[in-house]
Amino acid sequence: MPLDKAIAKRMLETAREYVGDDLFVPMTFEDVDLRAFLRQYLWVIYVSGFRNAVVQKHFDGLKVAFHDLDLERIVAMDGIDAQWLPIRNQPKADAFLKGCRVIHDLGWPQFKDRLREKNTAALRQLPWMGPATTRHMALALGIADTEKPDTWMKQCARKCSATVEEMVTFLGTEYGMKRQQVDAYLWQYCRDHQRVP
Secondary structure: OOOOHHHHHHHHHHHHHHHOOOOOOOOOHHHOOHHHHHHHHHHHHHHOOOOHHHHHHHHHHHHHHOHHHOHHHHHOOOOOOHHHOOOOOHHHHHHHHHHHHHHHHHOHHHHHHHHHHHOHHHHOOOOOOOHHHHHHHHHHHOOOOOOOOOHHHHHHHHHOOOOHHHHHHHHHHHHOOOHHHHHHHHHHHHHHHOOOO
16 A cells, blocks of 8 residues: 555644644764763663653753763772662663763774764664664764654654655655654654644
């Protein structure tokens, strides 16, 4: 079944009317420092499979548990017991700790150079970075103009009989927008209303 262009356009126009000028803007990758990267990495790991509001509520506590994202102090940890964390998910806590060790072993300047050269392929070397979480990181950090195929974007795509990539490609071309802008409008509407436009 081909993409229903009318439905896709109606969804984006509804989302744009709601969001207005208050649109998410990704970081500028060259300005991303180690702490900003670790913050985004921790966020993406924990928001994967969780509602944003839940992670937002507990995010400061997670940062404190991971030494306010001080890499040297994180890698000095023997391990972490998730039962003492505000979100008690041991695999996610372990993944973040292991990812911090990967970055530390390589060195932040070298890891950032690798991100510059290999983009999403470098992100995939970190624990918990699958296809969706990699795109989420790449989008937020300004590494790539992409969309994140999360549950809301998939629901929007299903509504117009398309894949997320097809829907975003069509809407980006139709409205002269970046992929991340299409994602931001639709996702913010969905997040706030808990339904697709």
